[in-house]
Amino acid sequence: MTSDASSQLFEVAKRLMPGGVSSPVRAISPYPFYVSRAEGPHLWTKEGQRLIDYCLAYGPMILGHRHPLVMERVVKQLEQGWLYGTPSELEVSLAKRIVGHYPSIDMLRFVSTGTEATMAALRIARGYTGRDRIVKVEGGFHGAHDAVLVKAGSGATTLGVPDSLGVPKDTAKNTIQVPYNDLGAMEAALTGFDGEVAAVIMEPVLGNIGPVLPEPGYLEGARRLTEEHGVLLIFDEVITGFRLSLGGAQARYGVVPDMTTLGKIIGGGFPIGVVGGRRELMEMVAPSGGIYQAGTFNGSPVSLAAGMATLDVLEGERTLERLDSVGEDLRKALAQIVEDLGLSYSVVGTASIFKIFFGAAPKNYAEALRCDKAGYLAFFRRMLKAGVFLPPSQYETNFISAAHTDDVINETLEAYKSNLLG
Numbered sequence: 001m002t003s004d005a006s007s008q009l010f011e012v013a014k015r016l017m018p019g020g021v022s023s024p025v026r027a028i029s030p031y032p033f034y035v036s037r038a039e040g041p042h043l044w045t046k047e048g049q050r051l052i053d054y055c056l057a058y059g060p061m062i063l064g065h066r067h068p069l070v071m072e073r074v075v076k077q078l079e080q081g082w083l084y085g086t087p088s089e090l091e092v093s094l095a096k097r098i099v100g101h102y103p104s105i106d107m108l109r110f111v112s113t114g115t116e117a118t119m120a121a122l123r124i125a126r127g128y129t130g131r132d133r134i135v136k137v138e139g140g141f142h143g144a145h146d147a148v149l150v151k152a153g154s155g156a157t158t159l160g161v162p163d164s165l166g167v168p169k170d171t172a173k174n175t176i177q178v179p180y181n182d183l184g185a186m187e188a189a190l191t192g193f194d195g196e197v198a199a200v201i202m203e204p205v206l207g208n209i210g211p212v213l214p215e216p217g218y219l220e221g222a223r224r225l226t227e228e229h230g231v232l233l234i235f236d237e238v239i240t241g242f243r244l245s246l247g248g249a250q251a252r253y254g255v256v257p258d259m260t261t262l263g264k265i266i267g268g269g270f271p272i273g274v275v276g277g278r279r280e281l282m283e284m285v286a287p288s289g290g291i292y293q294a295g296t297f298n299g300s301p302v303s304l305a306a307g308m309a310t311l312d313v314l315e316g317e318r319t320l321e322r323l324d325s326v327g328e329d330l331r332k333a334l335a336q337i338v339e340d341l342g343l344s345y346s347v348v349g350t351a352s353i354f355k356i357f358f359g360a361a362p363k364n365y366a367e368a369l370r371c372d373k374a375g376y377l378a379f380f381r382r383m384l385k386a387g388v389f390l391p392p393s394q395y396e397t398n399f400i401s402a403a404h405t406d407d408v409i410n411e412t413l414e415a416y417k418s419n420l421l422g
């Protein structure tokens with residue numbers, strides 16, 4: 001990649017925005033590439049390099065870039081106006097469809113981001129139970145708000161700030177951390193703080209340090225323990241919702257939480273978040289109840305139109321079944337490459353998410369931190385040079401879209417073969 005346009009833009013950006021970027025994960029060193037356009041499985045840089053995209057905007061672009069149906073519906077919506085500050089028919093239609101796919105959701109509130117969704121979910125859990133503490137899984141990322149920026153994954157871990165400055169000690173002390181895949185630790189936390197914990201919040205598949213999959217019985221155990229202790233279970237399905245199945249990880253693993261947060265895919269690439277749960281919980285949200293949540297952009301019609309179109313494709317064309325099998329074949333092929341090269345790396349994933357860990361397959365945050373992070377970053381750079389854009393960290397998940405054809409996947413595998421070894 002030639003440096004010209006992107007490095008020059010970044011020089012200016014660094015003077016205008018912290019680290020030169022709008023979200024920390026984008027701060028690729030020494031400078032990020034700037035995108036001129038995107039189509040299907042590809043991005044094109046300002047320098048004219050074509051990249052196969054496995055970052056997919058960190059998950060939302062499950063149909064690939066510029067899917068024609070999403071585009072058509074968004075344009076139609078723009079022609080009808082894009083923000084009303086009043087209810088719209090679209091929100092009723094999309095809410096019905098979401099409720100149909102998620103047995104844990106009787107009612108929901110549309111918000112603008114996953115961050116707002118988890119913030120609202122925790123407030124609802126606290127308001128409903130009258131308790132302040134929450135239990136969070138180490139390495140889980142639930143957006144950038146105070147209660148969950150404690151041992152947070154994603155960019156917070158990549159950049160060495162899992163415990164953000166600026167979070168009041170009184171807030172952080174209410175967030176109790178437990179390792180993923182460790183029911184003993186969860187039981188100890190719920191017993192130790194018996195009667196004080198409002199909710200356990202977790203990514204059912206820990207996407208923001210990898211992915212790391214739940215061991216058999218872990219999600220079921222979390223459900224049982226939370227029920228035994230009268231604590232609400234919140235599944236943050238911002239990554240897994242509409243990707244692991246139409247009903248998310250909860251349908252795939254057969255475990256129904258009390259509340260669910262969604263985002264990313266259900267906005268079709270436009271900003272969205274959803275907080276949903278049992279009726280008695282959601283009825284407590286204003287204006288029907290006393291737990292306040294509000295937003296100028298809540299239920300933005302363009303996001304809803306893009307979400308409806310995305311759901312039409314996901315429901316109508318058995319897209320997820322094809323994606324699952326592409327994911328499975330890709331993971332098998334990658335495992336073979338790793339074996340042929342005699343590397344002690346591990347290929348992890350499920351459905352259409354995957355990752356090569358530079359080390360043993362982790363079962364939790366502490367184990368993920370033992371992987372060769374620097375080695376991964378060097379590999380990321382080689383892949384970028386070879387025309388494949390993976391998320392720029394060992395602690396982010398790779399995604400496949402419906403636009404990733406066999407040819408694109410084969411090209412990717414060739415790049416892995418040539419670049420896994422330094």
Ligand SMILES: Cc1ncc(COP(=O)(O)O)c(C=O)c1O
Nearest residue numbers: 113114115141142143238239263
């Ligand atoms: C599991 C999870 N929850 C919440 C969020 C926050 O979503 P958003 O970036 O839309 O605020 C993210 C991603 O950023 C996520 O991966």
Ligand SMILES: N[C@H](C=O)CCC(=O)O
Nearest residue numbers: 023025058154155208396
């Ligand atoms: N891992 C994060 C979301 O899933 C990355 C998005 C961001 O922080 O910009």
